[in-house]
Amino acid sequence: MSKASHAELPKSVDPYRLAEQNSTLEGEIPLSALARFREAVLGIEEGAACSVKLSFYMDAERRRIVSGELEAPVNLECQRCLGSMQTALVSRFTLGLVTSDEQAQQLPKDLEPFLTNDFSADLWLMVEDELLLVLPPFPLHDRDECPAGEDLEAYEPNGSPAQPDEPRKENPFSVLADLKKTKH
């Protein structure tokens, strides 16, 4: 992706007006501003941003829709070697704007609800939710990039992941931190 800096995606918008105007919004959200997301990943590069493109429109049933795509660079913890692994989260989604649970239940199955109030929606919260949804539950380096690649036989060939209750899942960074603490 190009390194050119883009405008920030507006945080608060009137999504209904945007849908009636067939508007498209494009911009970035600094990942450092998304606290829940930051806590859910191993790390984010300084200045990293989520690129977002959102199209607001009305469908044939006059439902207000926002469809979007996003991409965000992130560091995850490889669950094989417990090392850092750089990847990009990508998501496409189509949401139906609703202002109540009743409306949400009336949406067709292929539309996820985006609950907002009548005149404003927090796009950053919505994007953060979408990012959390596409976080891989079990991130793994590519086979030839993983420092623990030689242990591969323990985890494959049937592709079944390590058992979650395996005792070896100690975070190397917390061990390091303990070492530093006891040094003095």
Ligand SMILES: [Zn+2]
């Ligand atoms: Zn790995």
